[in-house]
Amino acid sequence: MNALTAQDYKSDLKPIWCPGCGDYSVVTALAKALAELGRKREDIALISGIGCSSRLPAYTAVYGFHGVHGRALAVATGVKLARPDLTVLAAGGDGDGLSIGGNHFLHACRRNVDLTYLLMDNQVYGMTKGQASPTTAPDWCESKLTPHGPEIAPVMPLPLALAAGVGFFARGFSGDPNGLARLIAAAIRHPGFAVVHILSPCITFRPEQRGWKQQVRAFEAPPEATQAAALARFAEDDGFTTGVLFAATRPAFMPARAARRTPEALAARFAVQPCSD
Amino acid sequence: MDTNLPPAPLRAPPALALAITGSGGAGAMRAGEILLAAAASAGLYGRMTRAMGPQIRGGEAAALLRLAPDAIESPPDSIDLLIALDWENFARFADEIPLTQASLVLADPDQGPVPQAVTASGARIAALPAKALARAIPGGRANMVALGAASRLLGLPRELLADTIAHQLGAKGEEALAANRAALDRGAAAELPALARRLTLRPSAAPRWQLSGNQATGYGALAAGVRFVAAYPITPATEVLEYLAPALAETGGVLVQAEDELAAINMTIGASFAGTPALTATSGPGLALMVEALGLAVASETPLVVVDVMRGGPSTGIPTKSEQTDLNIALYGLHGDAPHLVLAPNGIGDCARTTAWAVGLAETLQVPALVLSDQALGQSRAVIAPPPPAPPTPGRLLAEDLAAFRRYDVTPSGISPMTLPGTEGGAYVADGLEHTPRGAPSASYTDHAAQLAKRARKLAVFDFGADWADAEGAGTIAILTWGSPTAAAREAAMRARADGLAVRVISLRLLAPAQPARLAALLTGVTRVLVVEQSDGAQFHRYLRAFYDLPPAVTVLARPGPLPIRPGEILAHLPVQE
Known part of the structure; x- marks a missing residue:
């Protein structure tokens, strides 16, 4: 019924991304998901922070906000709580979301505002030319900052999100834009905070990630529905299982409000009552 | 009313200054609040500031009041009457209670010797055995005895105090009220010397408000249309949020407690981008965390208001006490050339007016506004004339011609028409990156110079009146x-x-x-x-x-x-x- 095609959700700006970057496919998958859902462009807000993947809003035709590093989820939370009528998405990379913005990730999971978060993970800081990120393996030695490797364990987004109380977690691969589009659409439909962890290779600084297409495999079972079951099932997961891995029903956070009184009526409460005699 | 005492000296206003001090649980603050409310009912104006230690509960506390028949907000030169419920840790706020030979000090003989800091002032010292008098009444409290003594010395009708107590503490039941009343009577009946001067009561029919500066700030925000607040608790700004949480819910707005100040200001930016006038409130350490996002609001031209209730700094400093030392960070803390608004209320009622004006200016000029209140304004309660409304402002300029819409268009006023999400054909990307008039990221000198000039111009040419x-x-x-x-x-x-x-x-x-x-x-x-x-x-x-x-x-x-x-x-x- 929708007259708009996926192309209508894209802008005419040419991305700054390197040829072969996984993020191109994320734009494609997002546009396809939005077209399938038939949401009006003006009723969608896409919020991002800083990094290669955070350039995403400029390449779409929806309302966008490109903020500061690490704060996309906070801005998106403000948009959704102020305007529950809007479909609100946040997007960003592993550094933006799990390092500088890690605290907001935890609290977005537990706050459960109805947002969709596209967490585009390439295990590297691309925009600053190839430093280790919070999801980089401890023995990755290609950065001049950490020539012996980061030497610390990577963050695992799935158990981290589960421990923080997330209600929906899917993992997709940018090499499968149609599958990714389905996951993004499911996440948008989920009434609460929904994480789509997107494996999106950086072939410039992590050329070995070309091999991810051989590593990913689909999760064939229905999504786990309880935190305990999901933690148990994915405790040994290598991070390449794709699909909707976890979906639980939790009430989304939306404070009640009703314009019952005017500010002037509230001012009357300050008035001094003179003594009657 | 006893009026056979000499009027106040000509050079000082006809006001009386009073301090009630005590350790935790003694009820000094409660006594001060009751006295201020009773004085308000009697037609007086006044102000009560709080001097507190850093304890969460149970620390020493002083209620510092000044009462007068006309509007009064200034601290006094000295204290006319000090009622010390005890002397525990008195030295911690002795600096804030200046005594002279004209001062009268009521001391409880059962609470140990009067500190040297007090005797050295030459103040007259009289015994008020408040604890012993209270003990004689089942459920009697020393702070109520002290209130009784204060009412007599100040010339406030005791009935009024009893009514105020019933109003404030009525929930505690009839028995407690009777005990409080008996304690008041004991205090009022105590043999005490007169004050060197006393108040002229002049029942006022003029409308007056009783509120704190932080409440006034919250009300000003609400009156100006703020319907979204995100914030992180911090002394001495928290009461702004405590006022706004229920007030926003009643007026169709939302208050969110954020995980930190970084989230608070960014949520505020998001809400404002979505079209809802938005505000956050904090103090110095929180403002320091918010500065990066303030620059984002400047660059993306997102209206918002940050209230900073200033306290002693730097670092954690003196969280419970006042200082005007966030001016530099408010003016110069942002990196880049980042023109923005900084305003400051200069009275408790003006907290409402200036905050409301800041909201209107921020909305009109699409710029962040900082409002520098401080602990002395924020945490003082006052009886004041209702503040006048804020100067009118036009508010957000929304785009009418969407065919020609460019979010960051270079205009003579510097103000570019904007759209709100939900407006068909008005989509754009708000950006902290430098941008073209259309909003596309740009690193060119031409775009940078044009946007810098535009953002400076909108503040330079606006008539603030x-x-x-x-x-x-x-x-x-x-x-x-x-x-x-x-x-x-x-x-x-x-x-x-x-x-x-x-x-x-x-x-x-x-x-x-x-x-x-x-x-x-x-x-x-x-x-x-x-x-x-x-x-x-x-x-x-x-x-x-x-x-x-x-x-x-x-x-x-x-x-x-x-x-x-x-x-x-x-x-x-x-x-x-x-």
């Missing part, structure tokens, strides 16, 4: 000040005028952008200036030097918090000699 400062008086001497010391400056000038010395008081409400032509007009004929501020580093004086032409003779009274600047000190610093 006469409300940018409060100016009163005439003569060749001017007191230049801002924020909470304004009340003391006004009282000092009033007393100087009573002595035949003309003094102007100029209190700056809009600190950024600076208004040099307007100040020059207010300073016409002034040859000597006294700058008054509560900052050891004289941040306000340096700001004046940077942006304004001052007459050659400038004296500076710049002192750190937490001691308030008192009117007598300002009088003593007035540059009366050529």
